Amino acid sequence: MLIPHPLLGLRDSQEFTYLGDAALMDRPDPAGGNAEAAFTDYVFLRDNPAGVHRELWFHEQGDRSWLVVTRDTVTHEILGAELARDVKLNEEGAQ
Amino acid sequence: MRFSGFRVVKEALTGHKGWGMLWRNPDPKPAYDIVIVGGGGHGLATAFYLAKTFKQARVAVLEKGWLGSGNIGRNTTIIRSNYLLPGNEPFYEFSMKLWENLEQETNFNSMVSQRGIINLYHTDGQRDAYRRRGNAMLLAGADARLLGQDEVREIAPFLNFDNARFPIKGGLMQPRAGTARHDGVAWGYARGADMRGVDIIQNCEVTGFRIEGGKVQGVETSRGYIGAGKVGVAVAGNSSRVMAMAGMRLPIESHVLQAFVSEGLKPTIPGVITFGAGHFYVSQSDKGGLVFGGDIDGYNSYAQRGNLPVVEDVIEGGMALMPMIGRARLLRSWGGIMDMSMDGSPIIDRTEIDGLYFNGGWCYGGFKATPASGYAFAHLLATDRPHETAEAYRFDRFARGYVIDEKGVGAQPNLH
Numbered sequence A: 001m002l003i004p005h006p007l008l009g010l011r012d013s014q015e016f017t018y019l020g021d022a023a024l025m026d027r028p029d030p031a032g033g034n035a036e037a038a039f040t041d042y043v044f045l046r047d048n049p050a051g052v053h054r055e056l057w058f059h060e061q062g063d064r065s066w067l068v069v070t071r072d073t074v075t076h077e078i079l080g081a082e083l084a085r086d087v088k089l090n091e092e093g094a095q
Numbered sequence B: 001m002r003f004s005g006f007r008v009v010k011e012a013l014t015g016h017k018g019w020g021m022l023w024r025n026p027d028p029k030p031a032y033d034i035v036i037v038g039g040g041g042h043g044l045a046t047a048f049y050l051a052k053t054f055k056q057a058r059v060a061v062l063e064k065g066w067l068g069s070g071n072i073g074r075n076t077t078i079i080r081s082n083y084l085l086p087g088n089e090p091f092y093e094f095s096m097k098l099w100e101n102l103e104q105e106t107n108f109n110s111m112v113s114q115r116g117i118i119n120l121y122h123t124d125g126q127r128d129a130y131r132r133r134g135n136a137m138l139l140a141g142a143d144a145r146l147l148g149q150d151e152v153r154e155i156a157p158f159l160n161f162d163n164a165r166f167p168i169k170g171g172l173m174q175p176r177a178g179t180a181r182h183d184g185v186a187w188g189y190a191r192g193a194d195m196r197g198v199d200i201i202q203n204c205e206v207t208g209f210r211i212e213g214g215k216v217q218g219v220e221t222s223r224g225y226i227g228a229g230k231v232g233v234a235v236a237g238n239s240s241r242v243m244a245m246a247g248m249r250l251p252i253e254s255h256v257l258q259a260f261v262s263e264g265l266k267p268t269i270p271g272v273i274t275f276g277a278g279h280f281y282v283s284q285s286d287k288g289g290l291v292f293g294g295d296i297d298g299y300n301s302y303a304q305r306g307n308l309p310v311v312e313d314v315i316e317g318g319m320a321l322m323p324m325i326g327r328a329r330l331l332r333s334w335g336g337i338m339d340m341s342m343d344g345s346p347i348i349d350r351t352e353i354d355g356l357y358f359n360g361g362w363c364y365g366g367f368k369a370t371p372a373s374g375y376a377f378a379h380l381l382a383t384d385r386p387h388e389t390a391e392a393y394r395f396d397r398f399a400r401g402y403v404i405d406e407k408g409v410g411a412q413p414n415l416h
Helices: A035-044 A084-094 B005-013 B041-052 B089-100 B102-106 B124-139 B149-155 B182-195 B239-244 B308-321 B323-327 B366-383
Strands: A002-005 A009-012 A017-021 A052-058 A066-072 A078-083 B031-037 B059-062 B117-121 B145-148 B170-174 B199-201 B206-212 B215-221 B224-233 B252-264 B272-274 B281-284 B289-300 B330-341 B347-350 B356-360
Touching (some): A002 A066, A002 A078, A052 B289, A066 A084, A078 A084, B031 B041, B031 B215, B041 B059, B041 B182, B089 B366, B102 B182, B117 B149, B124 B145, B124 B170, B145 B149, B149 B170, B182 B366, B224 B239, B224 B366, B239 B252, B239 B356, B252 B308, B289 B330, B347 B366, B356 B366
Parallel strands (some): B031 B059, B031 B224, B117 B272
Antiparallel strands (some): A017 A052, B117 B170, B145 B170, B252 B289, B252 B330, B272 B281, B281 B289, B347 B356
16 A cells, blocks of 8 residues: 655555554543543443545654544545644644 | 265265255344354354254344354464463363364364364573463363473474574473364354254345434344344454444444465374474464464454565564474465454453443464353353353453453553
């Protein structure tokens, strides 16, 4: 698989380390009232869809950036890639 | 129809006209006491033990494709019980004992062959860890032998003992481990269940659950609604998709695991051998092909095919372990979809929905577990209590902090 890195262009997926669902970027509030239950869900439960999946890849053997890659888990087709940092900043800007 | 030596001779003399179909192909009835979703190894084994051991008469198995079309037909056929942790080892040893009697129990030749497995060690630290594992196996009633280099050399002289980076110092052997004919296991269980009245309904995809007042009433399928007192789901690989129809999220990611087979060769490899310095395991089928595999690809996938980097990684492991494998030609490679759970161990449990039961999360170790998984799931479905060897396989172990993490890598499915 080739991942279209927003800064470096097409890169071999072998240069990356896979973490999992991009929802892992949204950590629950550790001081929240239901923190224990929220963290149990956060750490252990996954949507695991068949189809389009947004997921975190780390460019370990490249520029060491975290990417949010949108990929189809049924066909392995890669539909897009963004810097995770940009995704987070956009989310915060939208709030 | 019972298989026996006498029967083979009789059929040989009468033109083989008496062999019938191994199972019926029935239409679904309006309702059953117990409906098993998934006609793979685990689902069929569950139905078999429900009918035979727990005397359940009205049981159906629903399979979306053809019988045994999933991972029971895609694995590398290894059976073993060389686990470490108390939550796992008694269960897998129970499975090993069921394997040893499987052919008598199902009256079907599943070609169970106890040719032994050797896990190689390459350092003193690894030897000590294997000694501990071997002792844990002995405590659970399994068999284990720690071999020195000379003993391994006697069994498998072709290994690369003097590899500069990973010299082979010895191995942990389980002599009772081995291989079985994977399709034969599915067929034997299917035939045994069918003979005892279980309806195996193929080309029947479950499209939803009918749940009223927190209790399951039945399943919607591509062949109409089927009522059910209890529903047991055994669809590893697709567990998250199926259970999402009941509104559940699971501690599971689906990943692809590749496997490989070479052209047929003369007998070379005496049992199952695993590399201790990389992830590579190999055995030889009765047809002569070297059957081998290694790591999962490492990203979520439902594709039933993998990519080239892992192919290279597996072959590199093979070349490091036994350089002669480089002279064999690869015949086929394929992929299967694994339920990778968050601690590397399975789940056999009730759900929050009354009457809905779940069996999954087998990671890439489901084949060896087939008999015990079926037995334990049948036990749970029939008695509402977990089987004594499967008590640790609960959904709530994650929240309670009782994970069963053989590799000790935490909630990161692609590392298990």
